[in-house]
Amino acid sequence: MGHGKMCVKLCVLSLLFVAATVSVIARPQPDFTLWGTAYVNRVALTQKHTGYVIRVEVDGIELVRYTMGSVPTFGDHYVLKVPMDDDPSCTQKGHAGDIAHIFINDHAIDDQPLMLGDYGKTVRRDLNATFFVHEPGLDVSPAALDYGEVIIGSFSILSLHISNTGSADLCIMSIGLGEDCSGDFLLTSLPAYMYLIPGDEVCVEVGYYPLEEGEDRGTLEILIDDEKLSAVKVPLSGAGIY
Numbered sequence: 602m603g604h605g606k607m608c609v610k611l612c613v614l615s616l617l618f619v620a621a622t623v624s625v626i627a628r629p630q631p632d633f634t635l636w637g638t639a640y641v642n643r644v645a646l647t648q649k650h651t652g653y654v655i656r657v658e659v660d661g662i663e664l665v666r667y668t669m670g671s672v673p674t675f676g677d678h679y680v681l682k683v684p685m686d687d688d689p690s691c692t693q694k695g696h697a698g699d700i701a702h703i704f705i706n707d708h709a710i711d712d713q714p715l716m717l718g719d720y721g722k723t724v725r726r727d728l729n730a731t732f733f734v735h736e737p738g739l740d741v742s743p744a745a746l747d748y749g750e751v752i753i754g755s756f757s758i759l760s761l762h763i764s765n766t767g768s769a770d771l772c773i774m775s776i777g778l779g780e781d782c783s784g785d786f787l788l789t790s791l792p793a794y795m796y797l798i799p800g801d802e803v804c805v806e807v808g809y810y811p812l813e814e815g816e817d818r819g820t821l822e823i824l825i826d827d828e829k830l831s832a833v834k835v836p837l838s839g840a841g842i843y
Contacts, residue, residue: 630685630686630687630720630721631685631720631721632682632683632684632685632721633682633683633685633695633697633717633718633719633720633721633722633724634680634681634682634683634722634723634724635657635680635681635683635715635723635724635725635726636675636678636679636680636681636723636724636725636726637678637679637725637726637727637728638677638678638679638727638728639653639655639669639679639705639727639728639729639730640727640728640729640730641653641705641706641730641731641732641734642730642731642732642734643729645677646669646677646679647669647670647677648669648670648673648675648676648677649669649670649828649829650669650670650828650829651668651669651670651671651828652669652706653668653669653705653706654666654667654668654669654705654706655667655668655669655679655681655703655704655705655728656681656703656704657681657683657695657701657702657703657715658701658702658703658704659695659699659700659701659702659717660692660699662692662693664683664684664693664694664695664701665681665682665683665684666681667679667680667681679728683695683701683717685697685717685720687720695717696717697717697718697719697720698716698717699716699717700714700715700716700717701714701715701716701717702714702715703715703728705728705730705732706730706732708730708732709730710728710729710730711729711730711731712726712728712729733768734768735768735769736767736768736769736827736829737765737767737768737769737770737771737797737799737825737827737830738765738766738767738768738771739763739764739765739766739767739771739825739830739833740763740764740765740766741761741762741763741764741823741833741835742761742762742764743761744835744836745835745836745837745838746759746761746807746821746835746836746837746838747838747839748809748837748838748839748840749839749840750839750840750841750842751809751811751839751840751841751842752811752841752842752843753811753812753813753814753841753842753843754811754812755810755811756808756809756810757808757809757810757839758789758806758807758808758809759806759807759809760804760805760806760807761804761805761806761807761821761835762802762803762804762805763792763797763802763803763804763805763823764797764800764801764802765797765798765799765800765801765802766799766800767799768799769799770796770797770798770799771796771797771798771799771801771825771827771830772795772796772797772825772826772827773792773795773796773797773803773823773824773825773826774795774824774825774826775822775823775824776788776791776792776795776805776821776822776823776824777821777822778819778820778821778822779819779820779821779822779834781818781819781820782818782819782820782821782837783817783818783819783837785809785810785811785812785817785839785841786807786808786809786817786819786837786839787807787808787810788805788806788807788808788821789806789807789808790804790805790806791805792804792805805821807821807837809837809839811839811840811841811842812841813841814841814842814843815840815841816838816839816840817837817838817839817840817841818836818837818838819836819837819838820834820835820836820837821834821835821837822834822835823835
């Protein structure tokens with residue numbers, strides 16, 4: 602019985618030793634942090650560019666990803682906290698010396714692959730990627746509406762053309778006169794639809810009806826439902842004469 606108890610104790614000690622050894626080998630390490638500015642077609646991404654995702658792969662396995670703007674405290678920078686482990690059998694985490702490939706919206710960056718560094722290390726690296734971006738484009742013509750001299754009591758109408766020059770649909774949120782606009786300007790015709798497919802164009806007509814002698818000024822404001830396209834303000838000008 603004594604010999605049997607001794608064998609049991611030895612077996613238990615052996616198992617504890619193996620478990621302790623495994624726990625040391627498979628010990629998770631602090632993240633390897635990569636951050637910086639990401640450029641697509643030479644344009645710096647900001648936290649407003651929420652349609653861009655940056656990710657890191659090692660041997661075809663994704664380790665981490667970051668969507669621009671998802672963490673406001675990061676500001677206009679991307680931040681990738683790569684999980685690390687010193688157990689070579691752990692494929693879901695990185696290891697010092699791994700060659701990591703970086704992608705922006707599934708497009709490989711133009712720069713060389715990255716070698717993961719020491720555990721807990723933080724490295725700044727700006728990324729560059731070149732690829733076709735599927736997005737709308739806006740063209741407003743003419744850039745300003747000048748009615749010149751118009752006889753008081755008469756009416757003049759000028760047209761403005763709004764075109765989608767991009768490769769994705771464009772949604773016009775609103776078209777209206779600015780708060781600073783003279784009351785002698787008025788919208789006489791709005792588009793029948795405000796959703797433009799690529800290559801589509803709509804027309805806006807703005808009238809000028811001077812009631813008094815002198816110059817009149819204002820703006821026509823066009824708001825677009827796209828974070829990359831700012832509002833367009835078209836200057837309006839005219840002068841009433843006798």
